[in-house]
Amino acid sequence: MHQETAQTMALTALTYILSDDDLQARFLSLTGLSENEIRHRIEDSNFLAGILDFLVSHEPDLLAFAENANKKPEHIVSAWRKLGGGIGQEW
Numbered sequence: 748m749h750q751e752t753a754q755t756m757a758l759t760a761l762t763y764i765l766s767d768d769d770l771q772a773r774f775l776s777l778t779g780l781s782e783n784e785i786r787h788r789i790e791d792s793n794f795l796a797g798i799l800d801f802l803v804s805h806e807p808d809l810l811a812f813a814e815n816a817n818k819k820p821e822h823i824v825s826a827w828r829k830l831g832g833g834i835g836q837e838w
């Protein structure tokens with residue numbers, strides 16, 4: 748997977764998260780970020796990996812996003828890994 752593809756996947760995921768009130772509230776609560784901080788970090792690969800980490804960490808959210816984006820869950824996990832997600836974690 749190319750870096751740009753992974754970044755696009757993360758941005759699509761962010762749009763998905765922010766369009767759902769419950770997901771948005773949980774994402775903002777868990778990250779401690781404000782909407783303004785999100786705008787400033789939008790090009791940060793670590794932040795983009797964190798967006799996908801949010802979904803990968805909760806399988807029901809991952810599956811719902813995968814269905815919404817018409818992507819296989821494993822493609823989302825691949826994008827997460829391409830952006831640096833899961834490094835140092837044992838699976």
